[in-house]
């Protein structure tokens with residue numbers, strides 16, 4: 001039961017603290033090795049976002065669903081959710097934001113990473129594809145990740161767009177620690193989490209949960 005709660009962001013018993021973020025205890029040593037390897041190549045590999053709880057993800061979700069926080073499409077254009085049919089609203093949000101209970105950030109094995117040494121101290125990180133493109137500030141980091149992530153058991157599940165989540169070159173995943181919790185993040189455990197909470201659009205989500213799960217949770221890139 002605890003594993004189902006960890007996998008859906010409702011228990012924190014799998015986590016430890018590192019550099020102001022929370023991460024999976026089983027991912028810590030490999031992440032520290034990855035940072036040292038990067039440091040040797042002049043890269044300051046840092047976590048922008050690590051573990052995220054169900055309630056934090058629900059807040060992000062609700063703010064997008066209710067129009068408090070902007071929703072962008074794959075070309076970074078603002079989307080008017082009110083102009084869309086209910087099911088399309090879900091797809092528009094899920095391009096960049098997971099359903100609460102269905103985020104890989106619940107695992108603590110997945111992090112959004114950046115390199116603060118290549119930008120000004122007051123730089124506002126956006127986590128958009130331009131920043132990681134070949135003329136962006138994190139181009140060197142992006143190329144380094146392609147070359148070295150696999151050496152310490154990491155990969156990028158959203159490296160390319162495969163019809164589910166948008167391409168997110170900044171999102172890295174520690175394969176072995178994610179694997180355990182992935183098996184516990186199922187339509188049943190996600191539905192249980194949703195049923196016990198206030199999530200906007202819940203009545204539209206639950207009848208479509210199996211297809212949403214297939215498209216956004218199971219559609220992942222293979223390790224590089």
Ligand SMILES: [Zn+2]
Pocket residue numbers: 105111112168170171
């Ligand atoms: Zn991420």
